[in-house]
Amino acid sequence: MTAPDPSFQEVLSARFADRLSTSLSLREQHGRGESHHVVALPDAVVFARDTADVADIVRLCAAHGIPIIPFGAGTSLEGHLAAVRGGLSLDLSRMNDVLRVSAEDLDCTVQAGVTREQLNSHLRDQGLFFPIDPGANATIGGMASTRASGTNAVRYGTMRENVLSLTVVLPDGSIVKTGGRARKSAAGYDLTRLFIGAEGTLGIITEVTLRIHGIPETIAAALCSFRSIDDAVNTAIAVAQLGIPVARMELMDRDLIAAVNAFSHLSLPVADTLAFEFHGSPAGVRDQVEAVADLVRDNGGHDFEWASAPEERNRLWKARHNAFYAVIAQRPGSRGWSSDVCVPISELSGCIDYTRGLLETCSVPAAILGHVGDGNYHVVFAVDPSNAVEMAEVADINKHMVERAITVGGTCTGEHGVGTGKAAYLRAEHGDAIDLMARIKRTIDPLDIMNPGKILPRA
Structure with missing residues (x-):
């Protein structure tokens, strides 16, 4: 894709004035997400304020065949923001009412x-x-x-x-x-x-x-440690299968706990860990906590502690949300590669065991975490994108992890999306249904200007 022609830029500039920019720093910001994927810069960035602005921009781009890449907060992890064919980054962050x-x-x-x-x-x-x-x-x-x-x-x-x-x-x-x-x-x-x-x-x-x-009347959080990741995962499976209505159930392996302790200045026991949150009435939360505590003990868990104080809960979940950055911080100057899969709950233990085995010889910092209550787990790697050998190593681990998930009836991504990073796995997951998706795309977007090269990249 070549840069937009002068007439396009003139019309766009006349309509949006100082809300249109071709500055290199802004284009670099809009051509990358949070992850390791190669940066691909748009030719320009425009800021919309409402639906009418967006419609005007899209009509103009359609008339000139200019690709459009929507941009929100820039937090995506699978290459969604890369302007692989140039074009216009449409920033929606000012549409915040x-x-x-x-x-x-x-x-x-x-x-x-x-x-x-x-x-x-x-x-x-x-x-x-x-x-x-x-x-x-x-x-x-x-x-x-x-x-x-x-x-x-x-x-x-x-x-x-x-x-x-x-x-x-x-x-x-x-x-x-x-x-x-x-x-x-x-x-x-x-x-x-x-x-x-x-x-x-x-x-x-x-x-x-x-x-x-x-907002629930009562909210409580709990943290417990296990001797092995199998014990932690089996506890999570039991909670899910018994239908205990926990609000959150998060797995953090021992490598992640060590990274989180260093990054967030905590002193959590360095062990494979489950973190829970419970919502409901005081009596309902108490019943949930007691039921989960029994399952934790049955699976060899220990250090089961729970608290309802907001500051303690917020500190715990902030540490969990910083997991991506905690792993990267172990290796200054690295970028994060975060992959996720989701599998049927009965397959979760086997898939995480398989992934743990893949990581045993991994040469870069890596950790497992996940929303294990619904079978979704992640691996975060700290990588040097300029090192082709290590990027190939991590790509191979990612490939085997994804293929195992699809084989057992799971998906290549539970929540990160496809972008450019997972597109190669869609046919293995969906079979001929991928051709129907392609027909839908061609029918709605015959010019292929809407975030081209994502999900269904053309050959």
């Missing part, structure tokens, strides 16, 4: 650039919260685009379950709304789910209507 909140209906509508922390700050005084927590302070539009989930998914589900409707700008600049506010509908195709997880390849999400929840 909470448009409506209905406490009675437990729903709200926000612009795509609202972040999850901003939304929860807005909702807190009304006794409400939005539970999807991928760790990073991502934008709601980005979370919908990647079908994000995170630490609360075991109880509250993913973005797929928590989005009621979307406003989307299509590749020709037209605007559609994919649904209403009713909690269920049997009317027509489920277009909302089509765009959730499409990673900006079918259109640009500009507004999102979400389910929200009342």
